[in-house]
Amino acid sequence: MPSTRSVTLPQQVRPREPVNLLGCNRARLDDLFLEMGERSFRSSQVLKWLHQHGTDDFQRMTNLSAALREALAQQGCVRPPEVVSEQRSADGTVKWLLRVDAGNCIETVFIPEPGRGTLCVSSQVGCALNCSFCSTAQQGFNRNLSTAEIIGQLWLARRALGDFTAETRTVTNVVLMGMGEPLLNFDAVTEALDLMLEDFAYGLSRRRVTLSTAGHVPGIDRLAARRPVALAVSLHAADDALRDELVPLNRTWPIRELMAACQRYLAHDPRQRITFEYVMLDGVNDSPQQARRLAWLLAQVPAKVNLIPFNPFPGTRYRRSPAQRIDAFRDILAARGLTTITRKTRGEDIDAACGQLAGRVQPRSRRVRERRAAAAQPSV
Numbered sequence: 001m002p003s004t005r006s007v008t009l010p011q012q013v014r015p016r017e018p019v020n021l022l023g024c025n026r027a028r029l030d031d032l033f034l035e036m037g038e039r040s041f042r043s044s045q046v047l048k049w050l051h052q053h054g055t056d057d058f059q060r061m062t063n064l065s066a067a068l069r070e071a072l073a074q075q076g077c078v079r080p081p082e083v084v085s086e087q088r089s090a091d092g093t094v095k096w097l098l099r100v101d102a103g104n105c106i107e108t109v110f111i112p113e114p115g116r117g118t119l120c121v122s123s124q125v126g127c128a129l130n131c132s133f134c135s136t137a138q139q140g141f142n143r144n145l146s147t148a149e150i151i152g153q154l155w156l157a158r159r160a161l162g163d164f165t166a167e168t169r170t171v172t173n174v175v176l177m178g179m180g181e182p183l184l185n186f187d188a189v190t191e192a193l194d195l196m197l198e199d200f201a202y203g204l205s206r207r208r209v210t211l212s213t214a215g216h217v218p219g220i221d222r223l224a225a226r227r228p229v230a231l232a233v234s235l236h237a238a239d240d241a242l243r244d245e246l247v248p249l250n251r252t253w254p255i256r257e258l259m260a261a262c263q264r265y266l267a268h269d270p271r272q273r274i275t276f277e278y279v280m281l282d283g284v285n286d287s288p289q290q291a292r293r294l295a296w297l298l299a300q301v302p303a304k305v306n307l308i309p310f311n312p313f314p315g316t317r318y319r320r321s322p323a324q325r326i327d328a329f330r331d332i333l334a335a336r337g338l339t340t341i342t343r344k345t346r347g348e349d350i351d352a353a354c355g356q357l358a359g360r361v362q363p364r365s366r367r368v369r370e371r372r373a374a375a376a377q378p379s380v
Contacts, residue, residue, distance in 0.1 A: 018077040021050060022155060023148030025194035036071055044200045050078065051201035054155065054164030080152035081106070086160070096156065100125060100149050103362040104142050106179050108153040110161065110171065117161075118173040121153040123189050124180025129214050131234070131247050133279055135313035136179045142362050144185040150192040153178075154202065174204060177212040177232070181249075183219025186226075193227045206230065212277065217253040220261040224268045231265055232275040232306075233258065237285050238294040246285070255297070262301055273302040273339075279310050280321035280329065291332035298338060305333055305340040 019032060029043035045063055049055040056078035058069045081098035084105055088094050094110040106122040127134070128141035154174060157163075161170040174196055176182045182189045189211070195201045196209050212232040213220060220231070237243035243250040250258075262274050276298060280286050298305070307330055310320040321329075326342055333340040 016075070019075060020079050020146075020148040021046065021072075021076045022078055022080060022152050023146055023188075023191070025147070025191045026198060026200070027194075028191075032076075036068075036075070038068065042068070046072075047195075047198060047200040051151075051155065051195065051198075052164070054159050079148065080156050081149055083156065083160075094157075094160075096153075096160070098153065098156070100145065106145070106149075106153075108157060108178060110157055112170075116172045117170045118175055119154060119157050119171045120175050120178050121150060122178030122180055123150060123176055123182040123185050127180050128184070129181050129247070129249050131214060133236070133246060133281060133310060133316070133318050135316075138313075138315065139179075141180075144188060145180070147188045147191040147195075150188060151195050154196065172204075173208045173210070174202075175210045175212065175232070177210070181214055181216060182211050183213050183216040183223065186219055186222060190223070190227045193229060197227075197229075207272075210275070214247050214249045215253055215258045216249065217257050217261045220265055224265045228265070228268050230272065230275070231262070232277055233262065235276045235294075236279050236281075238290060238297045242285060246281075259297070259301065266302060270302075273304050275304045275306055277306045277308055279308045280326050281310050282319040282321045282325075284318065286321040286325050286329055288328065288332060291329045292336075295333050295336040295338055299336070303338060305338055307340065307342045309342070309345055311345060 021029070024032065026043050026047065029046060030040045033040060033042045042064070046061065049061045055061060058064075058072045058076075061069055061072075064072070081100050084097040084099050086094065086096050092112045096108045097105050098108060099105050104125045106125060108122060109120040111118045111120065122145065124144050125142040126139045127136045129137060131137045154171065158171055163170050176189065193209060193211075196204050197206060206229045208230075210230040210232050211223065212234060214234045223229075223231070234247065235243070236246045238255070240250060240254045243255060253261075266272055266274065278285070278294070294305070307326055309323075309326060310318055312318070312320065330340045330342055
């Protein structure tokens with residue numbers, strides 16, 4: 001009689017995906033080396049090879065044993081986003097289009113200035129906040145970027161600009177002001193910040209790394225506790241009615257709650273000032289009355305105001321405020337004691353200016369697909 005005993009077949013074990021070491025901060029590297037039976041000082045060595053020398057070949061990491069180099073090659077990889085294109089503006093601005101997966105690309109911009117060089121990095125593929133004056137918002141939202149994809153933008157820019165071999169840095173400052181709302185990708189962004197500030201990686205000071213938010217109040221509080229860096233707030237209006245229209249996130253956390261969060265953030269470092277970004281939209285938010293309201297709102301907050309001339313993009317209904325009106329707005333703020341600058345438009349000839357980054361985003365929502373289709377129809 002045949003046996004009826006059941007037989008359990010061994011399950012097929014899927015090979016473990018290599019760890020992209022570009023996305024590992026010191027704590028993650030410590031864990032990795034612990035699993036490999038290595039001591040934690042290996043983390044400092046590998047961080048320096050990756051982020052100070054730009055090395056992507058484990059065999060070149062000559063202060064590691066041959067056995068460890070081979071183990072890293074088996075278990076890890078160094079995989080930045082893929083460069084699709086590089087554009088250079090007449091003013092020296094450089095924009096990279098970077099592929100992060102089969103259907104999506106992001107944009108990263110380097111802005112050279114006398115005595116400094118600022119890299120603007122993205123934190124999401126697209127953006128879900130739907131700010132009405134921003135080109136990125138019109139692309140819709142697909143997903144968050146990983147830590148490796150965020151830090152990979154800095155790694156690639158430094159390699160392209162020759163920073164890994166030069167005696168002096170070209171990239172001196174980093175701003176998370178590219179595509180996406182950084183505080184909606186909190187864990188990956190803060191781990192990328194760890195690497196930017198890590199002495200054995202990029203070694204930037206907290207005042208040379210700026211995170212820009214549209215006003216995600218819980219995220220501001222979490223950032224203060226986890227990894228406080230320079231904070232910029234995309235304000236763009238000093239009253240809730242108008243800000244609801246320009247920055248829909250304001251409907252969830254209105255200006256009063258946002259300003260309270262800014263005060264709490266400053267309590268962690270009273271020497272800091274918060275940068276408030278204010279895009280200048282013709283006939284929308286640029287009147288003398290609105291300037292006085294903004295000055296009143298910021299009177300109790302250590303603040304700096306960046307006035308941003310609006311940078312147009314296809315399909316927008318907004319126009320840039322005339323230069324004379326921007327100057328008058330600035331003068332009203334300055335007369336009330338607010339440090340105010342008008343941001344110089346950079347990279348406009350390659351669509352690299354503030355608010356123009358679009359990338360290539362595969363939208364996940366039907367609403368965004370329908371909006372794109374409608375925009376593609378010829379006007380009658």
